[in-house]
Amino acid sequence: MKITKIETVEVTVPVQAPLRFAYGVHIAFTRTIIKMHTDEGIVGLGETAASAAQVEALGKPIIGQNPFDLDVIRNIIGNRFYWSRDPLVASGLEMACIDIMGKATGMPAYRLMGGKLRDAINMAAYCFYRYPSEETGAPAVSTPDEMASHAADLVDAFGFRTVKLKGGVLDARTEVATMEAMRGRLGPDIRLRLDPQSAWTVETAIEMVPRLETVGLEYFEDPVAGQPNMATVRQRTKLAMSTNMCVTSFDELGQAVQIRAIDVILTDPWYWGGPTQVKTLDTVARTMGIGLSMHSGIELGIGMAVMAHTGVTMIGLTAAVDAHYHHLTDDIIKGDMLLPKDGVLAPPEGPGWGVELDEDKVEKYREIHASGIYRNVYVEANTVGPDPNRPGWFPIIPAW
Ligand SMILES: [Mg+2]
Structure with missing residues (x-):
């Protein structure tokens, strides 16, 4: 062929x-x-x-x-x-x-990659502060209480057992208050994650650690930029530290292990070079005593099918997988959208990824x-700016 x-x-x-x-x-x-x-x-x-x-x-x-x-x-x-x-x-x-x-x-595809070790992958409710939408009528999510309600709605709708907050948007104290509100609203049995996308300084991250340890996190994802800073924060907390920013390739793994910068890698079938490379990382990470989760890079249906087929074959992928998918209005595949049920997503059956366009x-x-109606403001930042609601704003990292 x-x-x-x-x-x-x-x-x-x-x-x-x-x-x-x-x-x-x-x-x-x-x-x-x-x-x-x-x-x-x-x-x-x-x-x-x-x-x-x-x-x-x-x-x-x-x-x-x-x-x-x-x-x-x-x-x-x-x-x-x-x-x-x-x-x-x-x-x-x-x-x-x-x-x-x-x-x-x-x-x-899961059979070609070694077979199913489990029937489905666990999925995480990925929660974002958001602006309201005139087109869909979806309200803003801007405060700790609004986020706690939003997360509770997602848990009710899709059965998620893990909830992640995308941070690095509001000041660090408000984001920690948001985690506290989510814990209060969701109870002790839901796993919580916080990902400030390296927008915090080491000092801010260490200052926030006691409150976050009280909240209880499954892991604290990329609060600060770079492996040395992650290692410094990691020494000051009992929380597991995870990353999809300071270890994104095999080349970056050795030093991270050496300086004990991380506990968990959010792997990704794209950033790591393909499903076969993620499978390799499954073996390497296990050998190094590092846990695995899976990052989301705004996938459509083919991508979700890839994540599910690959994920069910990975021994180390016991953590829930991130996905932006439940925020979409539609998809480009035939049939129902690949939304989680009871917090899990099974790989679509059928040859290959099991999906058709x-x-x-x-x-x-x-x-x-x-x-160009929906300009990709992130990619076209030079002309539109990365946030249409904040003219002239651009990110400075760390911000807090
Ligand atoms: Mg992340």
Whole structure:
């Protein structure tokens, strides 16, 4: 079998309300959908945050390769020159190859990756301070009490047993008060996480530690920037420390272990270079005594299917997986959205990732992307600014 063509389409799907994070606001999620064609007529699906132009340029040299040769393909893409080592491209193309492998053999992707160790992945309620939306009528979430109610609504709707607050948005004391309000509202049995996205100084993080230890966190994610600062905070708390910012590749892992900077890595099938690389990290992290969780980079349905198929095969992935997905208004796959039930998401059954594109929706959200109605304010920060509600604002990290 040979790869004959790599087709891409950029789509933008709006969210229910503008989501605030330390670096700006998400008003819609933009993803590049990959359709990899073969000489046997099989089309494999992938999804990534890399642009269509990047995927097409870096994907060209794998035309003619056998999609089963995942290591060959990753080396061709990643070792053309140092600038070609973009894991977002290699991962999206690897996902399309695995989908082809599944469709060619009639097997679900989880079987190709070693089989299901559990039936489903646990999912976390990802909570954001947000602006109100005129389009959907969704109200603002701006205060500790509003966030506690919002989190309780998500727990009721989807059965989440883990709740994460995206911090680094309001001042640190208000965010800790938000965690206290969430604990009060949700009770002792829900696992709580706080992720200030490295917007705090070491001094602020250490000052907040006693209150957060009283709240009780499953883990304290990236309060400060960089491994040395994380190690300093980690020495001052009983809380487990996690990251998706100071360890994002195998190259960064050795020092983090050496200086004891972290307890948990939020892995990611895109940033780590593909599902096979996340599987490798599962083994390496376990060997190093580091726990695993999974990061979300604003996925659509193909991405959620990838996370579920990959996650159920990973021994170390017992923690709930982050997903922005429940904030979306729609998706581009056929059938129901891949929303969690009873707090878990099972991998869709069927060959490969088990999902099919709804071509009408792909066209709808391709047009919306092309129209620029929902500008990606984060990417187009030079013209729009990272937060349309705060003209002239730009993030300074650390902020508190
Ligand atoms: Mg994070």
